[in-house]
Amino acid sequence: MLDIRRIRTDPDGVKAAIARRGDGTESLDEVITIDARRRELGAERDDIRARVNALSKQVGGLRRDGRTDEAEALQDESRQLGERERELNTEVDEIAGRVRDILLTVGNIPADECPDGDSEHDNVITRVEGYDPDSYADHQRVPHWDIATELGILDVDRAVKMSGAMFVMYRGMGARLVRALIDYALDRNRDAYEEIRPPTVVKTETMISTGHLPKFADDAYHLERDDLWAIPTAEVPLTSIGRDEVFVEAELPMKFMAHTSCFRREAGSAGRDTRGLLRVHEFDKVELLSYATPEQSAEVHADILARAESVMVELGLAYRILDLCTGDIGNSSARTFDIEAYAPGADRWLEVSSVSWFSDYQARRANIRYRPAVGKGTTVIHTLNGSGLAVPRVWAALVETHRRPDGSIRLPEALHPYLGGLTEIPAPG
């Protein structure tokens, strides 16, 4: 959520920033108008309240002194004021709610450095690592869904039977590889990130804090009976750890990581990327998340990106890093780098990590603040997060990349400690 005061003091600057996203700015105009009205009416209401408070005090004194007649006169006056106060209050509340509703749908202001652009086609590829299109042999040009069938490590048909399209079920070594990837990713980051195992079903308020609601309700699973939401990412519960709390600067940056299942309805993408693990409704992910001061945020952003990147290196995958343009970054984000792993069998770049700096956008929604070491008052913190490792697509790229001519899969050394000494998924037969 944007700071209403910033919108007030620099309306043109804010509108220009939102326009960079390709979003309309009409709602901002409306906010500016009704916010002015809100303050006007609010001031009037507060003046009346001040009068009522003063009168009530006088009434108390008069009654103590037994001057009942005088007290009753003042009570009458106060009663009259009360009616007007109620009217004003109702109106102010209404407008304030309206302001909030609108602000909840306005996206974050992109960072100055965020490249301009309309869509994913304008994202800037900042780096490509380990990728040589001519280096892949025929045995690596087999898509993971075929490999998986051959090795019996992924069973899509059975998952579809029990849960429907775009659900998957790992089997045998496939399932074990999932577990190894998760453990590896957690251990890889435990030097700096506290491991959390949060709830995966959360309240509406928790989804609003990250920006997943109200705008993107269609993308999430909703348990209507209990009004709870299945999290699309651990970012959701992790961001709310500090909701409505005030930290001291010395505690920052705070760093959390969590492995959770992630649930996505993928509304609007029916029929797209449906093969194998390209896009699924439920998947495992290790997420890294940090609360930081504004000054710390750049360094933390770089840290998360470096950690996500090192996973690609250690797993022996080719990857590239994208600097997402203003038209493609998420609604809550001010700057996002994506990591895409190359899957030679599917011959596609798969988004495996999205590393974002949300500035104070989420923290203002969640009301997470800190007390600066010097000076008075509180400041809204910054939140940052990124996937430490998103399982399905890494699993896919890994299986395709490390397939040997005989059909076996070489498992990278980094995973060996998590596989009980196994170093490969044996060839079929």
Place this chain on the structure above:
RNA sequence: GGAGACGUGGCCGAGCCCGGUUGAAGGCGCUUCCCUGCUAAGGAAGUAACGUCGUAAGGCGUUCGUGGGUUCAAAUCCCACCGUCUCCGCCA
């Protein structure tokens, strides 16, 4: 799910029966200063957040779990909800 008790400031804790001078006693913690070879102990002062107006000093408003209600006036009375604890039930 049933019954009972409770929810006050950074923390502990009074106030609630009997509404007004209580933004809230007292204590702890924290900050500054004084005293003091050092430390400890002791003394003094200060110490909430948010909104709004103001260049500022400061003014006004809101906040005693949340939301409603009664009243001239609510931490205090009434209702609903949420949460915590205890007992019972159920249970991986």
